[in-house]
Amino acid sequence: MHELRIAEAVIDTVRRELDSEKLSSVETIGLRIGVMSGVDPESLKFSFSAATSGTELDRSGLEIEIIPVQAHCEKCHKDFAVDELIFRCPACGTSDINMTRGDEIEISFIGYK
Amino acid sequence: MTESKKIIVEKKVLSENDRIAAEIRESLKKNRVFTMNLVSSPGSGKTSLLEKTLATLGNELRMAVIAGDVQTENDANRLLKAGGKIIRPIVTGGACHLDARMVTKALENIKLADLDILFIENVGNLVCPSSYDLGEDMKVVLMSTTEGDDKPLKYPGMFRRSSVMILNKIDLLGLSDFDADRAISNARQINGNLEVFKLSCRTGEGLNEWYDWLKKGVIK
Numbered sequence: 001m002h003e004l005r006i007a008e009a010v011i012d013t014v015r016r017e018l019d020s021e022k023l024s025s026v027e028t029i030g031l032r033i034g035v036m037s038g039v040d041p042e043s044l045k046f047s048f049s050a051a052t053s054g055t056e057l058d059r060s061g062l063e064i065e066i067i068p069v070q071a072h073c074e075k076c077h078k079d080f081a082v083d084e085l086i087f088r089c090p091a092c093g094t095s096d097i098n099m100t101r102g103d104e105i106e107i108s109f110i111g112y113k
Numbered sequence: 114m115t116e117s118k119k120i121i122v123e124k125k126v127l128s129e130n131d132r133i134a135a136e137i138r139e140s141l142k143k144n145r146v147f148t149m150n151l152v153s154s155p156g157s158g159k160t161s162l163l164e165k166t167l168a169t170l171g172n173e174l175r176m177a178v179i180a181g182d183v184q185t186e187n188d189a190n191r192l193l194k195a196g197g198k199i200i201r202p203i204v205t206g207g208a209c210h211l212d213a214r215m216v217t218k219a220l221e222n223i224k225l226a227d228l229d230i231l232f233i234e235n236v237g238n239l240v241c242p243s244s245y246d247l248g249e250d251m252k253v254v255l256m257s258t259t260e261g262d263d264k265p266l267k268y269p270g271m272f273r274r275s276s277v278m279i280l281n282k283i284d285l286l287g288l289s290d291f292d293a294d295r296a297i298s299n300a301r302q303i304n305g306n307l308e309v310f311k312l313s314c315r316t317g318e319g320l321n322e323w324y325d326w327l328k329k330g331v332i333k
Contacts, residue, residue, distance in 0.1 A: 002209055002241055009126045017122055027117065031126075036270045038240045085269050087303055095305020103270065105244065107122045113115045 006039055006105065007047040011057060013107055023056040028111035034067040034104040041066060063111075069102030130245055133213035137220070137248025144225035147330045148233065150247050152271060153255035154264075155237030158281035160188045161314035162255065162323075163232055164195035170324055171196045174331060176230045179203060179219045181211040183236060199223060210241035213248060229331045239268040251276035258282045259289065262296035265303050272303040277310070279323070284313040 014029060033039050041064045052058045069082040073089035074096045080089065082102070088095050125131060141148050151159045163178055170176065177199035180188040189202035201219040203211060216233060225231075233249060235242045243252075254275040256264050259282055265272040272278070278300050286293060293311065300307055310326070312319030 005208075006126055009129075013122065013124060013126065017120060036273070038244055038270050085266060085303060087269075087273065088305065095301070099273065103244075105126045107124050107126060109122055110120045111117055112120075113117055 003039060003043040003047040004051060006044060007051045010048065010062075010107060011051060014057065014060075014110055017110060018112070020056075022112055024059070025113045026057055026060040026110060027113060028061055028063050028109075029107060030109040030111070031062055031064045032067050032104045032106040032108055033064050034102040035069055036099070036102045037105050039105055065108070067101050067104050070100045071097045072100050073097050127244060130213045133217055134246035134248045137213055137216060140220075140225060141231065141248060141250075144228065146225050146228045146231050147327075147333075148231040148249045149277075150233045150235055150242070150249035150252045151255065152235045152239065152242050152252055152275070153237060153257075154239055154260060157237070157255040157257045157260065158279075158314050159234050159237070159255055160191055162279065162281065162312075163192055163197075163234060165314050165317070165320060166232075166324070166327070167192060167197040168195045169320070170327065171198070174229045174328070175227055176232065177201070177223055177228055178232045178234060179211075179216060180234045181205060181215070181236050183207060183209070188234060199228075205236060209236055209238050210245050211235050211247060212245045216247045230327065239264075239271045243271045243274050253277040253279060255279045255281055256296065258285050258291045258293065260291070262292050263299055264296065265300040269303045272300055272307070275304065276306070276308065277326075278307045280309065280311045281314055283311050283318060284316045 033041055045062050048062050071082050072079050075094045076092040078089055078091045087097060089097055153159050167176060178192050178197055179201045180192060181203040182188055183205050186202040189200050192200045203215050203219050233247055252275040254271055297309055310323050312323060
């Protein structure tokens with residue numbers, strides 16, 4: 001996955017959310033990255049570091065919450081964790097399920113001084 | 114010491130792409146264009162499938178193709194040679210996936226009201242395209258018998274997000290250890306709702322079922 005593009009999109013969002021004079025006081029950007037999102041958290045941190053180097057954001061860092069895969073069964077309405085890539089309801093066996101968590105690429109918060 | 118403050122953002126990182134994709138989707142729906150985003154590893158047969166489809170159904174259905182690649186317009190040129198009437202290349206120059214902004218640009222000068230089907234042939238890549246909504250009705254994932262039959266397990270995100278799976282190059286079954294039943298069962302473990310087509314673009318086997326399905330999709 002092109003983590004540098006994702007890092008740049010995070011930086012764009014931070015610039016839109018905060019006045020420019022506050023940017024150098026940003027400490028932490030909270031992200032939620034789902035296990036099935038295709039984004040590698042360590043690559044993303046590295047890319048973010050590279051993309052912010054020499055800018056007002058170069059003292060900021062990413063705090064990444066990794067979100068495991070959760071699904072909801074449309075037949076028996078059970079909510080369950082998807083382990084081992086088995087996308088079937090553990091209660092009734094149907095594959096008529098929807099993933100509810102696990103492919104997030106989200107910014108949850110910006111922490112600054 | 115200054116206290117730390119927090120702004121709650123709660124935004125998707127790719128929200129700008131999602132916004133543009135939603136606009137594309139609305140346009141396509143308004144004009145009743147059945148739109149598919151074709152994804153696969155490089156070399157599975159996306160362009161071959163489109164060549165055959167355009168050549169065979171070109172007089173029956175009004176189709177357009179947006180063909181994306183990192184470099185060259187080779188795919189678009191092949192599709193024109195096969196009889197495609199509305200073909201738009203996208204050369205990303207480096208991006209490993211198409212995004213909604215690129216698709217919007219490619220749709221300029223295409224009269225959607227005159228279309229039955231829009232195929233978007235994505236860059237050959239089973240990872241990155243899965244996060245970029247292009248405004249399509251569905252994703253169609255291709256794989257071929259010259260790949261590993263565990264492909265769906267290696268790329269669950271893409272197989273999960275697709276509605277249709279096409280297994281191409283069935284004429285080559287038996288020349289490797291590829292097991293078609295195992296590949297399909299792996300795919301169904303990831304996504305039990307996948308509609309599966311087994312075909313060979315080269316020999317034509319199985320293509321009629323694909324054409325029939327396309328025609329039904331247009332009527333819907």
